[in-house]
Amino acid sequence: MNKYVLFSPIGTTDPIREYYDGPMLHIVRHYSPQKVYLYYTREMARKREIIKQALKPFNVNIEEIITDIQNPHDFDIFSKTFDEILLDIQKNNPDSQILLNISSGTPQIKSALCLEVVSSHLKLKPIQVLTPIKGSNENVPHGGEIGENLDDLKENDKYMASNRCIEANILSFKRTSLKRDIISLVSHFEYRAALEKLEENKELFDAGVIELVRYAMLRQNDNEKYKNLKSHKEFNYIKNIKDNRAIDASRACDYYCILSNKAKIGELSYFILLLKPLAEYIARHYLGYINHREAEKVLDKYYLENTGYGYKPQYIYVEIKKGYREKIITYNLEQYICLMEDKKMSKEEILKFKEIQKYMERRNVLAHELSRIDNINTDKILKYLRELILKTFGSKVKEINLYLYKKINEKIIQSL
DSSP states (O other), X not given: OOOEEEEEEOOTTOSEETTEEOHHHHHHHHHOOSEEEEEEOTTGGGGHHHHHHHHGGGTOEEEXXXXXXXXXXXXXHHHHHHHHHHHHHHHHOTTSEEEXXXXXXXXXXXXXXXXXXXXOOSOEEEEEEOOTTSSOOTTOOOOSOHHHHGGGXXXXXSSOOOOOEEEOTHHHHHHHHHHHHHHHHHHTTOHHHHHHHHHHTGGGSOHHHHHHHHHHHHHHTTOGGGGGSTHHXXXXXXXXXXXXXXXXXXXXXXXXXXXXHHHHTTOHHHHHHHHHHHHHHHHHHHHOOOOHHHHHHHHHHHHHHHHSSOOOOEEEEEEEETTEEEEEEEOOHHHHHHHHHHTTOOHHHHHHHHHHHHHHHHHHHHHHSSOOOOOOOHHHHHHHXXXXXXXXXXXXXXXXXXXXXXXXXXHHHHHO
């Protein structure tokens, strides 16, 4: 069962009018909130005692917010005030949803509360209460002294009338606003920020789209948990997990897509930093099997001719299985290119690797200096990388692998 607290301005029709519940009392009757926050302007504060008297039968906790507002027709008075009050209510009632009475008070008060529903990240549910005559009650009299009416309400246990509360469709405006923000974030591959917005407003969105955005975030962050989500079934282009070549191809495509994302949103420094591991990964698979003894001879000759110093192998430790690591030789892109030339591999492909290597030299500047990159031909680099991936992995690469996040984004936007 939902737990509610009610925030209600007090207006001229509260607590009753012509023997019928006013909006505040009617919401209390039908939603049974645990606590009611009553908001009074200076003029409405004269009703405090009768309001409390009307609420007595409902055994509800009452918090009074008494203001010195003399002009309740000034919209700007309420915009900041309501924001602070509602934030404090949520803080004190973290497990409850806040009901907002948007039928009491001046038009400016009602508008300010509606704006809170649209713009706030809090759990707000706007409640509109229809008049008993289902129309304007401007000319309906109050029916005598309020105190005399309390015992004769036509909506008490004996004369219970239909529920006139409507959960106003203001949330659709909030959803539209959020949807626009989420589309913008997703289009810029800011999946974490999009996910936070969705989770804060999960009552407005389908669980499937939230899971899909989480999938995109985890996959872009290279977090293996993405494979456990349902979305992976749709966006997993490796059907045979025993095909190591296909797995290697998929990994290259994943990093290519991330690199492409960074290029599209202008994160050029990050683009350059990611370029080295991807280019070397492709080069290693393009070159294929390496005889390390033969490679050492070739590289030793190359470095002696170009630097005057011999070649010194670099090693890394790779975890083969839990608790066991193996020491292996690692090569950089320059060394891979040297070995390709020694094998007399395609000059056209070697030239593409060399062009990429030129841009990688910018990476060294980034790594050692406080600098940023403002201009780089990412389209050209991505073109070379795409062509090299297709050449290296051949039929193991499907074109859709290279446009993975475009497809994911299309599905997210379609699902919103």
